[in-house]
Amino acid sequence: MYQLFLSLVTVSSVQAASHGYSWAYSGAHGEKTWPTNYGFCGGVYQSPLDFHENILQYDSSLRPIKLFGYDVATAESFTVSNNGHSVSVTLVPTMKIEIEPFHYTASQLHLHWGHKNNPKGSEHCIEGRRFPAEVHVVHYNSDKYTDITKATEAADGLAVLGILIEVGSFNPSFENILSHLNSIKYKDQSIQIAGFNVQELFPKRLDEYFRYEGSLTTPPCNPSVLWTVFRNPVLISEAQLFALETTLYCTDRNSSEPIQMTNNYRQLQAHGDRLVSVSFREGVVLTVALACGLGVLVVLVVTCVLIHRKRSRKPADNKNIAYVQAAGVEENTSKV
Ligand SMILES: [Zn+2]
Numbered sequence: 086m087y088q089l090f091l092s093l094v095t096v097s098s099v100q101a102a103s104h105g106y107s108w109a110y111s112g113a114h115g116e117k118t119w120p121t122n123y124g125f126c127g128g129v130y131q132s133p134l135d136f137h138e139n140i141l142q143y144d145s146s147l148r149p150i151k152l153f154g155y156d157v158a159t160a161e162s163f164t165v166s167n168n169g170h171s172v173s174v175t176l177v178p179t180m181k182i183e184i185e186p187f188h189y190t191a192s193q194l195h196l197h198w199g200h201k202n203n204p205k206g207s208e209h210c211i212e213g214r215r216f217p218a219e220v221h222v223v224h225y226n227s228d229k230y231t232d233i234t235k236a237t238e239a240a241d242g243l244a245v246l247g248i249l250i251e252v253g254s255f256n257p258s259f260e261n262i263l264s265h266l267n268s269i270k271y272k273d274q275s276i277q278i279a280g281f282n283v284q285e286l287f288p289k290r291l292d293e294y295f296r297y298e299g300s301l302t303t304p305p306c307n308p309s310v311l312w313t314v315f316r317n318p319v320l321i322s323e324a325q326l327f328a329l330e331t332t333l334y335c336t337d338r339n340s341s342e343p344i345q346m347t348n349n350y351r352q353l354q355a356h357g358d359r360l361v362s363v364s365f366r367e368g369v370v371l372t373v374a375l376a377c378g379l380g381v382l383v384v385l386v387v388t389c390v391l392i393h394r395k396r397s398r399k400p401a402d403n404k405n406i407a408y409v410q411a412a413g414v415e416e417n418t419s420k421v
Contacts, residue, residue, distance in 0.1 A: 108304045109335065110170075110349050123304040130308035131354035132299030133208035136363075140356050141295075147364035149292035150246065150313060154179040157280030165265050166275035169335050170303060171195040171349055174262060180283065182224055182244065184311065189224035189244040192233045194283070196220050196250075197302075197350040201330045207249050208302050208350045209295070209314045216318055217326055218250035219350070220286060221302075237301070242309040248287060253320030258285035263325050271338040288317040297361040302351040316365060 106122045108114050120127025134140075157163075157177055164175040173195040180191035198218040199206025207216035224244045225236035236242030261281045268276045293316040300308040333346035 106304075110351070116351055119304050119306065123306055125300065125308060126304055126306035128306070128308065129357060130298055130300055130359070131306060132302050132310065132312060133210070133351060133353060134297065134299065134356050134359075134361065135210040135213055135353050136295050136314070136361055137212055140359070140361050141363050142360050143366055144296070144362035144364065147294070147296060147362060148185065149364075150294065151183045152284055152287075152291070153181045153183070155284040156282040159279040159281070161280035162277045163280060164275050165262060165269060165278050167269040167272055167333055167346075168195075169272040169337075169346075171197065171346070172262065172266065172269065172329075172333060174278075176222075176283065177280070181227070182246070184244055184313070187226050187228045187241070187244075190227040191283075192223045192225055194220060194222040194286075196329065198326070198329050198347070199350070200347040201327060204252070204326060204330060206330075206348060206350045209247055209249065210353060211249075211316075216249040217252055218321075218329060220248040220250065222246040222248070222283075222286075237307050237309055240309055241311070242307075243301075244311045244313065246287075247312060247314035249315065249318040250326070251318035251320055252323050252326055255322040256320055256325060258282070259319075259321050259325055263321075263328050266328055266332040270332060271334050271340075272336055274338070286319065288315050288319050290317050291315070293317060293365040295361050295363055297359055299354075299359075316363075 108116075108119060108122070110116060116126075125131075154177075157180065161177055163177070166173050166175075173193050175193050176191040178190050182189050182191070196218055197206055197208050198204075199215075204217045205215040207219035208221075209219065210216075222245065223233075224246070225233040226239070226242050226244065227236075230236035230239060230242055233243075258281070261278065265276055265278055268274065295312070295314045295316065297312050298308075299310050299312045300306050301310060330347060331345070334340075335344045335346045336342065
């Protein structure tokens with residue numbers, strides 16, 4: 086208990102001391118250095134995860150995600166900005182989701198992507214497969230907390246929706262964001278854009294998803310996120326992905342050494358003792374059935390081997406008994 090207290094104190098003092106510390110995905114401030122300056126990054130319940138079958142469990146209580154106020158009128162506006170780590174779109178507080186028992190208010194969305202020569206930059210992976218890119222729509226628990234800052238400090242403070250991106254046909258909804266990248270090429274640049282229906286960025290099926298308790302995937306890595314990652318990816322065109330991978334810079338306009346914003350995804354984290362709940366049966370049930378079948382098979386094989394051993398040992402034992410007890414036993418065995 087004392088050790089836990091001590092580590093909490095250490096974590097908070099390190100975080101206080103590191104206020105304003107710059108971080109990056111590679112180089113001198115790359116993610117290996119994050120835990121030094123942001124204690125949570127080296128802690129438990131970290132994200133992202135690879136969703137592989139032996140940590141998945143079907144949960145029949147998981148309901149489809151409900152979106153409220155996501156169809157934002159064009160009269161309203163969003164701010165699209167380059168924060169040096171990603172492109173971020175501030176959302177409006179009338180956008181909410183419900184994940185029982187709480188309502189969560191939308192705060193912002195941003196993206197993670199790879200590099201034009203290796204276009205694999207999603208954070209979450211499925212069965213070891215990394216997708217070209219991923220959208221995160223960040224919400225905070227507005228039933229319990231007054232603002233996102235307070236919510237980020239709490240274990241049940243945030244709910245992030247993850248949308249995996251695959252290459253396919255042109256996606257006009259994503260163009261609401263991607264067509265403005267040229268206006269925010271450099272860090273700290275931003276632009277106002279007209280409201281649009283943010284639900285159009287989502288896959289059609291809001292009932293099929295992975296669910297687990299994890300963290301922010303960027304410093305300070307607070308373990309305060311209820312993650313929902315949709316099973317089905319959305320499509321954007323190759324040209325749209327290319328624009329995402331090549332337009333932005335982590336550095337500001339006046340930098341003498343401009344750094345392109347690429348591979349802005351965190352490495353996979355250990356799942357530890359966590360399981361990932363899934364809302365869909367297909368695939369998972371089959372896995373469980375196979376595992377049960379395999380278990381029964383193993384029991385049968387072991388039983389057969391034991392029976393076989395017992396049988397093959399019997400004559401030897403009899404011989405042994407016969408040898409030790411000599412004539413008397415020979416008499417007995419002759420009666421069998
Ligand atoms: Zn993110």
